[in-house]
Amino acid sequence: MREYNRQPQKRNKVRCKKQKEFLLFLFLVVFIMAGIFVGNHVSLQEKENRKTDKAEDKTADEQESEENTWQDLQKQEGLEVHFVDVGQGDATLIICGEHAMLIDAGDNNKGTAVQYYLQKQGVTKLDYLIGTHPDADHIGGLDVIITKFDCNRIIMPEVQRDMATYRDVIDAMEYKQYRNTRPMVGTQYFLGDAVFTVVAPVGNYGEEYNNYSVGILLTYGENKFLFTGDAERMAEYDMLQTGIDLSADVLKVGHHGSSDSTSKSFLEAVSPKYAVISCGADNDYGHPHRRTMDILEESGIAVYRTDELGDIVFYSDGQNIMVN
Numbered sequence: 113m114r115e116y117n118r119q120p121q122k123r124n125k126v127r128c129k130k131q132k133e134f135l136l137f138l139f140l141v142v143f144i145m146a147g148i149f150v151g152n153h154v155s156l157q158e159k160e161n162r163k164t165d166k167a168e169d170k171t172a173d174e175q176e177s178e179e180n181t182w183q184d185l186q187k188q189e190g191l192e193v194h195f196v197d198v199g200q201g202d203a204t205l206i207i208c209g210e211h212a213m214l215i216d217a218g219d220n221n222k223g224t225a226v227q228y229y230l231q232k233q234g235v236t237k238l239d240y241l242i243g244t245h246p247d248a249d250h251i252g253g254l255d256v257i258i259t260k261f262d263c264n265r266i267i268m269p270e271v272q273r274d275m276a277t278y279r280d281v282i283d284a285m286e287y288k289q290y291r292n293t294r295p296m297v298g299t300q301y302f303l304g305d306a307v308f309t310v311v312a313p314v315g316n317y318g319e320e321y322n323n324y325s326v327g328i329l330l331t332y333g334e335n336k337f338l339f340t341g342d343a344e345r346m347a348e349y350d351m352l353q354t355g356i357d358l359s360a361d362v363l364k365v366g367h368h369g370s371s372d373s374t375s376k377s378f379l380e381a382v383s384p385k386y387a388v389i390s391c392g393a394d395n396d397y398g399h400p401h402r403r404t405m406d407i408l409e410e411s412g413i414a415v416y417r418t419d420e421l422g423d424i425v426f427y428s429d430g431q432n433i434m435v436n
């Protein structure tokens with residue numbers, strides 16, 4: 113029996129060796145894939161470089177592998193925050209599992225671009241649509257979004273404006289038979305496994321429309337994102353007075369980086385690791401202002417700008433934050 117078995121044992125050894133080689137090969141593939149993954153998400157400098165020579169330098173394979181990596185991330189339960197590049201204006205898409213919300217939709221001529229961006233991300237309906245305040249660079253594209261997507265809840269401040277852009281939004285809402293939900297400070301809403309709290313507007317601001325901006329604090333696991341529209345110092349002060357803990361990992365910098373916003377005390381309370389500024393290249397307002405950039409830099413906060421980087425996407429697994 114022993115003699116008889118010797119040959120198969122030898123074969124087994126060969127098979128075993130082949131299995132080991134295959135495992136080693138698998139390990140190498142996983143290792144290389146991990147390298148590609150880390151390389152794709154770590155460095156802002158790399159992102160900047162990528163933007164510059166995106167079209168010409170990337171092979172189709174590289175692009176595909178990058179998309180696959182991002183798709184792999186999307187398959188996991190997680191939170192995505194897309195700061196969509198709409199030039200001078202705001203549009204932020206938040207996706208959590210099957211749930212999506214949009215904060216603002218850029219200027220009048222950006223509605224369709226935002227619509228396409230949402231559709232590209234697989235968004236077919238919105239759990240929430242927030243129009244932070246009735247200025248064209250925020251609510252301009254909302255009528256297109258309301259027309260094209262079913263929206264479960266629309267949240268806009270209770271301040272009206274006598275301008276066509278605003279009326280277009282109201283007309284689109286009436287056409288779809290939607291009613292506005294008034295933002296009440298302290299109210300919480302669920303977006304899948306994420307939750308957001310309304311933190312503004314706190315008071316009455318006459319015709320200071322920026323200060324009516326709907327502010328929300330989005331929480332996913334241990335990660336927090338703060339969005340304040342175009343709220344200026346007075347509104348920031350009022351937010352601080354609510355006693356709500358405004359600390360966040362990511363701050364969407366108020367009013368496109370204007371010096372009218374981001375007071376020192378407000379920034380200290382939020383104490384973000386990352387700041388995002390949504391503005392257009394060479395915009396008429398000089399946004400972001402030097403003072404804002406200085407205070408962010410002095411505080412050691414990593415700044416991401418749509419005018420420099422295009423669309424900016426943050427991903428959170430509830431504990432860690434990555435930037436694409």
Ligand SMILES: [Zn+2]
Nearest residue numbers: 201247249342
């Ligand atoms: Zn604005």
